[in-house]
Amino acid sequence: MRAGRRLWLIFFLAPAVVLFAAFVTYPILSALAYSLYAWEGIGRRGFDGLGNFIRLFTTFPYPRLLVNAFWHNVLVFVLTMVIQNLTGLALALILARNPWGARAYRAIFFLPVTLSLVIVGFLWALFLNPVFGVINKMLGAAGLGALARPWLGEPATALVTLTLVNAWRWVGFPTIVFLAGINAIPDDYLEAARLDGASEWEVTRRVVLPLLAPAVTIIVILTFIGSFNWFELPYVVQGVSGAPNRATDVLGLLFYRTAFGEVDTGLQDIGVGSAIAVLMFLALVIVSTAGAVFLRRREVEMG
Amino acid sequence: MSRHSRWMPLMQAALLANAFLVLAPMLFMGLSAFKTTREIFQHPLGLPEIWSLDNFSRVWVEARFARYIQNSVIVTAASVAIILALGAMASYALGRHRFRGNDFLYLYFLSGLMLPIRLAIIPLFILMRNLGLLDTLWSLILIYAASGLPSAIFILTGFFRTLPADLDSAARIDGAGEWTIFARVMLPLVRPALVIVTVYNLIPIWNDFFFPLVFIQSDHLKTLPLGMTAFFGQYYTDWATLFAGLTLAAVPVVALYVMLSAHFIRGLTAGAVKG
Numbered sequence: 320m321r322a323g324r325r326l327w328l329i330f331f332l333a334p335a336v337v338l339f340a341a342f343v344t345y346p347i348l349s350a351l352a353y354s355l356y357a358w359e360g361i362g363r364r365g366f367d368g369l370g371n372f373i374r375l376f377t378t379f380p381y382p383r384l385l386v387n388a389f390w391h392n393v394l395v396f397v398l399t400m401v402i403q404n405l406t407g408l409a410l411a412l413i414l415a416r417n418p419w420g421a422r423a424y425r426a427i428f429f430l431p432v433t434l435s436l437v438i439v440g441f442l443w444a445l446f447l448n449p450v451f452g453v454i455n456k457m458l459g460a461a462g463l464g465a466l467a468r469p470w471l472g473e474p475a476t477a478l479v480t481l482t483l484v485n486a487w488r489w490v491g492f493p494t495i496v497f498l499a500g501i502n503a504i505p506d507d508y509l510e511a512a513r514l515d516g517a518s519e520w521e522v523t524r525r526v527v528l529p530l531l532a533p534a535v536t537i538i539v540i541l542t543f544i545g546s547f548n549w550f551e552l553p554y555v556v557q558g559v560s561g562a563p564n565r566a567t568d569v570l571g572l573l574f575y576r577t578a579f580g581e582v583d584t585g586l587q588d589i590g591v592g593s594a595i596a597v598l599m600f601l602a603l604v605i606v607s608t609a610g611a612v613f614l615r616r617r618e619v620e621m622g
Numbered sequence: 623m624s625r626h627s628r629w630m631p632l633m634q635a636a637l638l639a640n641a642f643l644v645l646a647p648m649l650f651m652g653l654s655a656f657k658t659t660r661e662i663f664q665h666p667l668g669l670p671e672i673w674s675l676d677n678f679s680r681v682w683v684e685a686r687f688a689r690y691i692q693n694s695v696i697v698t699a700a701s702v703a704i705i706l707a708l709g710a711m712a713s714y715a716l717g718r719h720r721f722r723g724n725d726f727l728y729l730y731f732l733s734g735l736m737l738p739i740r741l742a743i744i745p746l747f748i749l750m751r752n753l754g755l756l757d758t759l760w761s762l763i764l765i766y767a768a769s770g771l772p773s774a775i776f777i778l779t780g781f782f783r784t785l786p787a788d789l790d791s792a793a794r795i796d797g798a799g800e801w802t803i804f805a806r807v808m809l810p811l812v813r814p815a816l817v818i819v820t821v822y823n824l825i826p827i828w829n830d831f832f833f834p835l836v837f838i839q840s841d842h843l844k845t846l847p848l849g850m851t852a853f854f855g856q857y858y859t860d861w862a863t864l865f866a867g868l869t870l871a872a873v874p875v876v877a878l879y880v881m882l883s884a885h886f887i888r889g890l891t892a893g894a895v896k897g
Binding site: 324327328330331332334335336338339341342343344345346347349350353361406409410413414416418419420424426427428429430431432433434435436437438441442443445446451453456457487490491544547548550551555571574575578589592593596599600603604607611 | 630633634636637640641643644645647648650651662663666667704707708709711712714715716719721727729730731732733734735737738739740741742743744745746749764765767768769771772775800801804825828829831832846847850851854861864865868871872875876878879880883
């Protein structure tokens with residue numbers, strides 16, 4: 320019976336393990352290894368220790384590009400947490416009260432999440448076009464023509480505008496996750512709090528929000544991963560160099576350019592590119608693992 | 623919770639405002655798809671003078687959207703089928719069986735949730751080349767299926783774990799084998815989770831353009847998002863055609879969402895805990 324059980328476990332697990340090992344683990348481990356070798360084009364040369372990392376941090380123009388892109392990722396994460404996820408939480412708290420039309424609202428809010436970032440990016444690029452775009456035209460019609468500007472063309476506004484476009488696409492996602500978390504709270508808990516004389520605000524603050532901790536943790540982790548994986552939106556809207564003047568450059572674009580070469584500079588360095596990948600990899604592993612451990616500890620038995 | 627509150631009108635206003643923010647751009651996109659470029663520039667907010675399908679036929683035939691959509695359907699369907707089958711089997715083992723290395727394997731799969739597989743694009747490119755899979759749809763299917771497993775296993779293992787412990791013992795006492803317990807007892811109970819996994823993977827796979835960008839060269843093998851970037855470069859000044867292309871690209875996934883959203887929302891709200 321023990322041996323039979325072992326065979327069954329292998330039967331259930333082996334296909335997934337093999338597929339995952341071949342096309343995820345092996346390539347990622349190879350990517351880590353690549354960062355320790357010297358490269359000429361796509362030809363691998365000798366072992367180079369930390370040479371690629373040293374060049375990334377000391378050789379022009381890499382340090383400046385790296386720091387520039389990193390802070391842009393951080394800004395995207397912070398802005399997304401504040402704007403998108405707080406909006407999602409507020410919408411979920413409202414929807415959880417089952418207002419008129421709640422089902423339709425839920426479906427509508429989640430709709431843009433299904434759209435490709437290629438569609439979303441191109442669509443808003445047309446809306447935000449400085450001359451023909453509907454945004455500036457509407458500002459003009461509302462007597463706010465002074466506010467009209469090339470939103471995606473000015474370094475000061477480009478990244479924030481992109482983050483807002485991204486939030487437009489994603490806001491339904493945290494809404495649905497928070498709402499599911501609230502709905503999973505047994506009514507008894509809420510009734511008990513109300514019988515004890517708690518106001519609706521106190522019920523929300525002292526019962527709903529603490530029990531929502533797992534959902535919050537999931538959203539924070541996913542937002543972090545999403546923010547540091549930014550690629551499609553800036554690539555589609557601003558090009559591979561993060562126009563204007565690298566104001567929308569993020570680590571994903573920098574990695575892609577370093578690995579595959581840049582049209583304007585012809586710069587290609589697989590060694591340094593792999594070093595960037597390793598640093599992104601480390602940041603994501605540390606934050607995600609910490610989050611997952613926290614989540615497992617906070618898992619509350621309900622039911 | 624109660625729907626009677628003096629704040630309710632304010633809440634309704636917030637919901638309505640957000641719904642408008644979501645729908646207005648999509649409505650604008652759909653309307654512009656029927657206009658001429660001159661109309662879009664001169665009367666951006668008005669209805670089309672003539673409801674013409676010319677823009678769409680140009681996109682469908684000239685810009686080869688029919689072919690791109692077909693490729694996207696093949697890649698997405700195959701990838702999701704593999705994720706569901708292999709993911710459910712692995713999650714059942716991880717979620718319902720205690721064995722040495724369970725936690726390790728679970729975290730091993732979860733590591734894929736945290737690590738962006740695109741960081742490994744150079745080794746993947748070389749791997750696909752060595753396997754002779756470059757410029758084939760298989761290169762996309764394999765990478766999507768493999769990188770979709772972590773989220774599937776994360777979601778499904780969680781659901782399997784919430785099922786009562788007595789279920790397995792009861793089925794075992796009744797003499798059911800492992801496969802019967804998995805396929806007949808457990809799988810039906812996690813069906814809402816399977817729907818979530820499907821939607822969760824379907825959308826990113828359908829929408830991805832990074833891997834086609836690197837793996838696919840032939841125009842007749844391009845998926846929709848990759849085809850669209852070429853299309854946008856080609857028709858850059860022809861806004862009517864651009865809006866028609868955007869609308870046409872959005873229609874399949876929006877239609878699918880309208881059909882699946884009920885399942886999706888029911889799956890999330892029904893909850894295995896109280897179901």
